[in-house]
Amino acid sequence: MAWNHRPHPYAQAEADGIYCKSTLAELMSAEPDVVVLCNPLKAMPAILAELKPLLAKSPRTTLTDVGSVKGMVRDQVKAAGLGECYVGAHPMAGNELSGWQAADPHLYDDALWAVTVDEDTSYNRFYTVAAMITHDVGNRIIVLDDETHDKGAAMISHMPHVVSTALINELSANPDRNVAAALAAGCWRDMTRVALTDPDRTRAMVEEDALNVEVLLRRMAARLTAVADQLHDNDSDALKEFFAAGNPFRRYKAAINAEDAFNRQELEIPERGWQQTLLFSARRGEAITGFVNLQQAIIELRPAI
Structure with a gap:
C-alpha cells in the first residue's frame, strides 16, 4: 500500500498493482508492519507530526525511510518523539531519473542496503526492517551507525x-x-x-x-x-605514484568481478552489544543476506579493500 501527498501518480501506480490510499490516516488504519518514508527531508517534520498520533494507535508498526542522509533523519524522528519505533535504511540503488514513469522493476536487483541503528534501537524493530529487505526484497544489508553511513x-x-x-x-x-x-x-x-x-x-x-x-x-x-x-x-615519478595509488581498489573490483558466487557463513548475534557486532561485520566487508532465526544471520564474505 502507498500514500503520496499528491495523487497524480495514482493511476499509473494502481495500474502496476500498487494499492494507493487517499490519506495517511487511511494507510495507517491497516496497521502495517513497516511504514517506509520516501519523502524529501524538508517535508519530514510535517509528515512525522501527522504520523505521530496515527502510530500511537499502531504501536507495532516500525518506521523506516530510504533517505541518503541518516543522521539528520534520526534527529528529526527523535524531535517528533518517534525515535523508539525508527530504524534507518538506505538502498544503494538509483539512477538520474525521477517520477513514477521512471520506475524500474529491476532497480533493486542484487542491491545492498545500509540499515542504521543507534544504542537505543530495539533489536526487534531492527529485525523487522532487516527481514523485510533480505527476505521480502531479496537484497543484502550492512548495519551501520548514522555517522559512519553519512x-x-x-x-x-x-x-x-x-x-x-x-x-x-x-x-x-x-x-x-x-x-x-x-x-x-x-x-x-x-x-x-x-x-x-x-x-x-x-x-x-x-x-x-x-x-x-x-x-x-x-x-x-x-x-x-x-x-x-x-x-x-x-x-613523472609523482604522477606514476598518483595513478598507482588506487591499485588496492582496482584489485578489489577485479576480485568482485571474478566471482560468480561468494562464500557464506552464519553469524551469531548477541542480545547485548548486537549493534557493535554487526558494525564490525560491515567493516570487515561482510553483508547479511538472510537470517536462520532471530539471533543468527547468514553473512556473505566478499573481498575487502
Missing part, C-alpha cells in the same frame, strides 16, 4: 555528484563545448551520468550532508591541485 555516502555518492556536476559546468563554459560534446563517448558518459539528475534534488542531497561533503571536496581539490603541479613540473 561519511561513507558522502564518499561514494554526494561528493561524486558535485564532481560530476563540476564537469558538465566546465564543459558548458568552454568555448569549444560543441566540439567537446561531439567527441564525448564512454568516459564522459560514465563520469557525468549522475549530473543529469534534477539539480534541485542533487543540491538538497548535498546540503543535507554538507560537512562531510565539504571535507571530501577540499581533499579532492588538494589532490587535483597536486596533480596539476606535477604536470607543470614534469614530475
Whole structure:
C-alpha cells in the first residue's frame, strides 16, 4: 500500500498493482508492519507530526525511510518523539531519473542496503526492517551507525555528484563545448551520468550532508591541485605514484568481478552489544543476506579493500 501527498501518480501506480490510499490516516488504519518514508527531508517534520498520533494507535508498526542522509533523519524522528519505533535504511540503488514513469522493476536487483541503528534501537524493530529487505526484497544489508553511513555516502555518492556536476559546468563554459560534446563517448558518459539528475534534488542531497561533503571536496581539490603541479613540473615519478595509488581498489573490483558466487557463513548475534557486532561485520566487508532465526544471520564474505 502507498500514500503520496499528491495523487497524480495514482493511476499509473494502481495500474502496476500498487494499492494507493487517499490519506495517511487511511494507510495507517491497516496497521502495517513497516511504514517506509520516501519523502524529501524538508517535508519530514510535517509528515512525522501527522504520523505521530496515527502510530500511537499502531504501536507495532516500525518506521523506516530510504533517505541518503541518516543522521539528520534520526534527529528529526527523535524531535517528533518517534525515535523508539525508527530504524534507518538506505538502498544503494538509483539512477538520474525521477517520477513514477521512471520506475524500474529491476532497480533493486542484487542491491545492498545500509540499515542504521543507534544504542537505543530495539533489536526487534531492527529485525523487522532487516527481514523485510533480505527476505521480502531479496537484497543484502550492512548495519551501520548514522555517522559512519553519512561519511561513507558522502564518499561514494554526494561528493561524486558535485564532481560530476563540476564537469558538465566546465564543459558548458568552454568555448569549444560543441566540439567537446561531439567527441564525448564512454568516459564522459560514465563520469557525468549522475549530473543529469534534477539539480534541485542533487543540491538538497548535498546540503543535507554538507560537512562531510565539504571535507571530501577540499581533499579532492588538494589532490587535483597536486596533480596539476606535477604536470607543470614534469614530475613523472609523482604522477606514476598518483595513478598507482588506487591499485588496492582496482584489485578489489577485479576480485568482485571474478566471482560468480561468494562464500557464506552464519553469524551469531548477541542480545547485548548486537549493534557493535554487526558494525564490525560491515567493516570487515561482510553483508547479511538472510537470517536462520532471530539471533543468527547468514553473512556473505566478499573481498575487502
